Amino acid sequence: MEKTLKEFKITLESRIQHASRIFIVPHKNMDFDAIGASVGMAEICRFFKKEYAIVTDDSIMDMNKGVRNIYDTVLKRYSVISSEEMTSYRTLEDLLITVDVGKKNLIPSAIVHQLDSFSHIVILDHHKEDEDSIVTGDKHVNTATSSTCEMITRLLKLFGIEIDSWLAKAFLAGIFVDTNKLKKNTDEKTLEVTARLIRRGATIQDVNDLFVEDFANDRKIQHLIDGTEFITHHIHSVALIYNRQDPDTWYAQSDLAQAADYLLPYKVDASFAFGFTGVDTVGISARTSGGMRIEEMMHLFGGGGNEHSAAAYLSNVSDLKAVREQLMKLICREDYYTVQSPTLTTDSVMVESSSENRPVVKKYSS
Numbered sequence: 001m002e003k004t005l006k007e008f009k010i011t012l013e014s015r016i017q018h019a020s021r022i023f024i025v026p027h028k029n030m031d032f033d034a035i036g037a038s039v040g041m042a043e044i045c046r047f048f049k050k051e052y053a054i055v056t057d058d059s060i061m062d063m064n065k066g067v068r069n070i071y072d073t074v075l076k077r078y079s080v081i082s083s084e085e086m087t088s089y090r091t092l093e094d095l096l097i098t099v100d101v102g103k104k105n106l107i108p109s110a111i112v113h114q115l116d117s118f119s120h121i122v123i124l125d126h127h128k129e130d131e132d133s134i135v136t137g138d139k140h141v142n143t144a145t146s147s148t149c150e151m152i153t154r155l156l157k158l159f160g161i162e163i164d165s166w167l168a169k170a171f172l173a174g175i176f177v178d179t180n181k182l183k184k185n186t187d188e189k190t191l192e193v194t195a196r197l198i199r200r201g202a203t204i205q206d207v208n209d210l211f212v213e214d215f216a217n218d219r220k221i222q223h224l225i226d227g228t229e230f231i232t233h234h235i236h237s238v239a240l241i242y243n244r245q246d247p248d249t250w251y252a253q254s255d256l257a258q259a260a261d262y263l264l265p266y267k268v269d270a271s272f273a274f275g276f277t278g279v280d281t282v283g284i285s286a287r288t289s290g291g292m293r294i295e296e297m298m299h300l301f302g303g304g305g306n307e308h309s310a311a312a313y314l315s316n317v318s319d320l321k322a323v324r325e326q327l328m329k330l331i332c333r334e335d336y337y338t339v340q341s342p343t344l345t346t347d348s349v350m351v352e353s354s355s356e357n358r359p360v361v362k363k364y365s366s
Contacts, residue, residue, distance in 0.1 A: 005151065008124075008140035009158045012097075015120050015138060016044065019095035021051040023086055025111060027101035028313075029253040029277070030058050032210070033147045035070055036174030037099035037124065039167065040152030042078045047161050053079045055086050057108050064217060064254045066210035070170055077166075083110035090114075097122045100148040102141060103132045105302050105313075124151055126178075127305050128295050143306045146190040149174025153193045165201025172202040173210050178309060180261045181208075184289060185308040217255070224251065224259050224275065230268070231331055236291070238331050239263040240324060241273035247320045251275045253311065256285040263287075269337060270294055274323050282314040282323055293336045300330070 003011065016022060024041045026034035038054045045052035060068055060075075074080065087110055096111070096118045102125040104112045115121065115134060123139035126148055145151055149171040156163055163171070175194060179186050182194070198204070227244040230237060241259045243249050259273035269291035277283040284301060286294040287309055294310040303312025317323060330336055 003140055005140060005142075005154055006158065009155060011138050012044070012122060012124075012155075013048070013159075015095050015122055016048050016050055019050065019120070020091055020093035021053070022095045022097060023090065024052060024054045025096065025098045025101070025107050026054070026056060027106040028056075028058065028108065029283070030056060030063075030067065030071075031174075031254055031257070032067060032070065032170070032177040033149050033174035034100040035067065035074060036170045037148035037152045039074055039078055039170060040149070040156060041097055041099055041124070043156065043161055043167070044159060047159060053081045053086065055081055055083055055108070055111065057082050057084075062252060064252050066173075066212070067254060069210060070173065073166060083108040086111070087114065092117065092119060094118065095120055095122065097124070098134065099124050099152070100127075101125060102127060102129060102134055102139070103304055104134060105132055106304075124148060124155075126151065128307075130299055130304060132302070132304075144187075146185050146187070147175045147178035149178075150190055150193050153197060154189075157196075163197070163200045168197040168200035168202035169206050172197045172207050176207055176211070177257075180264070180287075181211075184264075185306070220249070220251075221255050221258055221262075224249075224255065224273065225262055228263060231328070233332055234334070236331075236337055237268045238292070239266065239268045239271040240327060240331075241271060242275055242320055242324065248276060251277060251283065253277060253283045253285065253313075256283050257287075257309075257311070260285040260287040264289060272327055274320065274327075276320070277313070280316050280318050282317045282320065284312045284314070284323070284327075286310040286312075291338055293338060297327075297330050297336055301326075 022045050024038050026038045042052055060071055063071060101107060102123045121134060121136040123136060125141045126143055126145045128143050129141055153171050224243050225241060227242055229240045231240060256273040256275060260271045263271035264287045270288040272286050274282055274284040286298055288294045295305045298305055298310035298312040301312035301314060305311055
């Protein structure tokens with residue numbers, strides 16, 4: 001049975017108190033939620049006067065402007081090391097804590113190879129588990145929670161740890177990115193935490209400023225959105241977002257997430273943004289308002305997520321057409337739709353559905 005947050009707090013405190021040092025690991029290609037959860041866990045380690053380090057191999061040069069803004073301050077306020085540095089001086093008494101991630105393929109491979117050598121591993125996450133999840137009994141994984149930053153804010157309150165204005169801003173940014181600025185996956189508890197962070201000094205304007213990109217990057221994302229295809233299959237509509245004109249363009253995972261979020265309000269069951277994130281490496285960001293099982297779909301690509309947001313990273317891929325073809329096959333499967341689509345009316349079904357049971361594809365251009 002899953003631990004409540006209060007029960008998890010007791011377990012976490014015990015593990016931290018008995019550890020020699022603590023390594024805090026977010027997922028690769030950190031976003032605001034992963035960074036916020038990492039520094040929140042670092043604050044808990046400091047509270048107990050324990051040696052800790054946030055472990056990441058992400059390059060600051062690959063981060064978008066907003067994430068880089070937060071991460072610049074993280075480097076000044078907290079201990080941050082690479083997975084190679086962690087490997088060089090860790091001991092058997094050290095504790096590993098993963099935040100905003102629970103799957104092996106989403107953390108550095110150097111850490112995956114050492115998982116069995118940790119006597120204890122703690123997980124704090126809000127993404128659905130599967131067979132690739134790290135095995136441990138010390139975890140709090142709640143897919144109904146908006147974000148890991150919501151969890152960490154509540155944990156800090158349970159520990160009686162004060163939140164300053166910068167932390168409040170970082171946590172609120174994490175909640176905003178995983179709820180599309182409170183537009184999805186938000187309940188009463190999320191709003192209570194949001195109000196608490198505002199009382200601690202975070203402002204909506206400061207957080208919104210983190211999401212404002214420079215002109216060049218904004219145009220880059222808009223160009224990506226220009227390549228959107230709207231796929232209509234029976235009573236369902238799905239947006240596929242990729243750069244058809246310049247398919248070799250590289251994107252940060254956060255760019256893909258922004259593009260997927262952008263299309264979600266346009267009466268689609270789901271939106272999928274994909275593009276190269278490195279050499280022969282493709283990222284996919286998936287979003288739905290509830291009409292499609294995107295977490296199960298991303299799981300087939302080696303990724304995961306929750307019922308509203310999901311993502312995957314593909315290696316050894318040199319052609320985006322292959323990714324599109326795989327997504328199209330899944331889009332045509334009725335078992336990946338949860339309910340009758342609210343996005344299309346009966347009249348539009350008669351117009352859009354193909355007599356040969358094939359999806360209708362419409363190109364979009366701004």
